[in-house]
Every structure is written in C-alpha cells, then in structure tokens.
Amino acid sequence: MLRYTLRQLEYFVAVGEAGSIALASEKVNVSSPSISAAINQLEKEFGLPLFVRQHAQGLSLTQSGRVMVEQAKLVLKEAENLMELAGDILGVVRGPLSVGCLVTFAQVVLPMVRRSFQEAFPDVTVRQQELNQSEIFSMLRRAEIDVALTYDLNLPADLQFTPLLELPPYAIMDETHLLAHLPAVSIEELKAFPMVLLDLPFSSDYFLSFFAKIGATPNVAERTRDMAVMRSLVANGFGYSIANVRPVNDRSPDGKPLKFIPLVGAVRPMRLGFLMSTNADTSSVVRAFVDHCGEQLRTSGFPGLGAYG
Numbered sequence: 341m342l343r344y345t346l347r348q349l350e351y352f353v354a355v356g357e358a359g360s361i362a363l364a365s366e367k368v369n370v371s372s373p374s375i376s377a378a379i380n381q382l383e384k385e386f387g388l389p390l391f392v393r394q395h396a397q398g399l400s401l402t403q404s405g406r407v408m409v410e411q412a413k414l415v416l417k418e419a420e421n422l423m424e425l426a427g428d429i430l431g432v433v434r435g436p437l438s439v440g441c442l443v444t445f446a447q448v449v450l451p452m453v454r455r456s457f458q459e460a461f462p463d464v465t466v467r468q469q470e471l472n473q474s475e476i477f478s479m480l481r482r483a484e485i486d487v488a489l490t491y492d493l494n495l496p497a498d499l500q501f502t503p504l505l506e507l508p509p510y511a512i513m514d515e516t517h518l519l520a521h522l523p524a525v526s527i528e529e530l531k532a533f534p535m536v537l538l539d540l541p542f543s544s545d546y547f548l549s550f551f552a553k554i555g556a557t558p559n560v561a562e563r564t565r566d567m568a569v570m571r572s573l574v575a576n577g578f579g580y581s582i583a584n585v586r587p588v589n590d591r592s593p594d595g596k597p598l599k600f601i602p603l604v605g606a607v608r609p610m611r612l613g614f615l616m617s618t619n620a621d622t623s624s625v626v627r628a629f630v631d632h633c634g635e636q637l638r639t640s641g642f643p644g645l646g647a648y649g
Contacts, residue, residue: 343385346419348378349412352390355379356409360398417483433628434463440479440488444543444567445585445612446470449489449642457632464625472565474541480617487626489633491584492611493542500620502630503613505637507584509550510600514575517599526605527554534561534579538570546610547582553606568593584610 354364355375365372383390390405401409423435441450446468454466469485476488480499495501511530513520519529527550535558537544551558561579564570574581575592586600614633620626636642 344382346416348382349416351375351378352382353409353412353416355391355399356401356405359400363398413483433461433624435625436465436467437487437625437629438467438469438485439629440469440471440476440485440490442476442488442490443470443472444538444540444583445489447567448585448587452642453489453633453636456636457629460632461625461628464628472540473543476615480615483617486620486623487614487616487629489612490615491543491546492613493546495615498618499615500618501613501615503611504634505612505642506609507612508609509547509582509584509603509607510586511580511582511603512571512574513580513599513601514577515597515599516577517580519580520599520601522601524602524604527551527556527603527607528605530580531556531558534559536562536564536570536573536579536581538567538581538583539563539565550582550603550605550607571598572596574598 351364351368351370351374354368355361358364358367361372361375361379364375368375379390386408388404388408389402390408391399392402393399420436439450439454450468450470454468458464458466469479471479471488473490473493476485476490477496477499479485480488489504491507492501492503511519511525517533519525519533522529531551531554537547537558537560548558559579562573564573567583567585570581570583571587571592572594573579575594575596575598582603590598590600592598614630616626
C-alpha cells in the first residue's frame with residue numbers, strides 16, 4: 341500500500357530543483373516545516389537518503405535522490421494526465437497549465453491573457469514564468485512548462501512552433517535625438533549613433549543581424565537584459581534601441597517621453613507564436629489555451645503588439 345502522497349512528491353521535486361526548503365516553500369506556497377516533514381516521510385518510506393544537508397549551502401540531492409526526483413516528475417506528470425483524461429471524458433477542460441512567456445513582452449500579454457483564460461476555464465490552474473529564449477527551450481524539453489508564448493528565434497527542430505502574430509521592429513529614441521523627427525529610419529542611418537542593446541540570448545543576435553546585412557558594426561554604448569531599463573536608458577539620452585514591442589504608453593518607466601519609429605530596409609519582423617513539445621497540443625488544456633489566445637487576438641488584440649500607429 342502506498343504510504344506517500346502526490347503532494348509529498350511535489351514538495352520533494354520542488355526542494356530538489358530549488359536546493360533549499362525555504363526557496364521551495366516560496367515556490368509551492370507551503371510552510372517550511374510542512375515541506376521538511378514531507379521529505380522526512382519520503383526518506384523513511386523509501387529507505388533512502390534523498391538529500392545531503394549542508395547548513396551553509398542548503399540541500400543537495402544524493403545520487404539516489406537524483407534518480408528518484410526524475411521518477412517523481414514522471415509520476416506527477418502522469419497524475420496530471422489522469423486528471424486531464426477525466427476532464428476529456430466529462431467534456432470539461434481542467435487541470436494544471438504551466439505557461440512560459442518571453443520576458444520582453446510578458447508584461448503586456450501574459451497577465452491579460454491569463455485572466456481572461458482563467459475566467460473562461462475556472463477548472464484550470466495556471467502557473468506562469470517569464471523567461472529568456474534559452475530558458476524556454478530548456479524548460480519545454482524538461483516538461484517544466486507546457487507551452488510558451490515567444491518569438492521564432494533560433495527555434496530547434498525538436499520543438500513545434502505555431503505563429504500567431506507578425507511584429508515589425510522599431511527604433512526607440514528620446515525626443516531630442518537627431519533622427520527623432522523622421523517618419524521612418526534605416527539601419528544605415530542609425531549605425532553611427534550610440535546604441536542601447538537589449539542583450540538577451542538570441543534576441544541580441546536578431547538585432548545585430550540587421551547591421552551585419554549591410555556590412556556595418558553598431559556603436560553599442562550600453563547593454564542591458566531588462567526591457568524597462570533599456571527604455572529608461574534611451575529616454576535619458578544614452579542612445580537609441582531596437583525592439584518589436586511598443587508599450588501602450590510611449591514613456592519610459594521614469595516618465596520621460598519616447599519616440600517609436602518604424603525601421604525600414606532589410607529588417608525581418610519577428611513572429612510571435614506558441615512553442616511547445618511535439619504533440620503537446622493533444623492536451624485539451626493546451627489546446628484550449630492556444631485557441632483562447634487566438635480568439636483574444638482576433639477580438640481585442642494584445643496591448644503593444646500590432647501595426648505601427
């Protein structure tokens with residue numbers, strides 16, 4: 341007879357991934373003593389030490405623990421599939437959904453889509469994570485997220501991409517920039533000016549490829565991995581930048597005005613869409629989310645994502 345629960349396995353996996361009970365407690369929103377008790381119970385039932393307790397460094401999985409945590413993930417995934425199967429039989433969309441979103445546009449898309457989705461499907465429990473492109477690839481492959489909203493940047497062959505929306509690039513400038521009065525700008529015109537590069541994995545390669553196509557090297561004066569910091573640096577005169585997302589409010593986080601000017605020339609647009617493992621869309625929950633996002637785009641649009649205005 342089983343003497344452990346799926347909840348205890350969930351706590352075990354959380355601690356294994358976080359490396360500490362305190363961090364796992366924050367992740368699953370359960371008290372540290374409850375998680376500690378669950379780990380002790382599992383070690384007692386399995387007859388194996390799952391963790392090495394290191395007071396300064398937290399907890400690290402033993403060799404046995406590493407094997408057991410991978411199996412526990414499979415058990416939890418199968419338990420999710422069982423719940424989803426029951427929902428399919430009943431004609432109800434229910435169960436957990438873990439959604440990743442590219443950090444560059446998560447703030448203007450994910451909360452709104454998640455709210456309307458959860459109102460339409462109250463039996464689905466959604467978790468979200470804001471990630472860079474490299475993290476999205478890794479977490480999809482490890483089945484730590486079910487689907488991701490992202491761009492078609494360096495997509496690997498083992499993952500499936502469904503396009504949703506095409507987003508052309510903008511040059512972003514402060515109002516006093518010498519080119520800020522133009523209705524559109526080219527990379528040739530921009531190349532000599534200081535640039536604030538949004539330096540995220542794969543995204544930076546996309547922006548820099550515009551210059552490579554004309555045999556130019558950009559004058560990169562500043563680099564940042566944060567979209568909000570990039571806009572503030574631009575608004576305060578540290579250089580122009582390039583992005584495919586235009587906020588609803590054309591101001592930087594510190595309140596200064598920004599100009600968003602269409603880029604012209606050999607600058608391919610980004611395609612925003614859904615990235616998932618092959619056959620992930622056989623899941624009724626994933627299908628419902630994908631269909632809901634498509635309907636949201638058709639009826640209301642996504643703030644900041646659309647044609648030049």
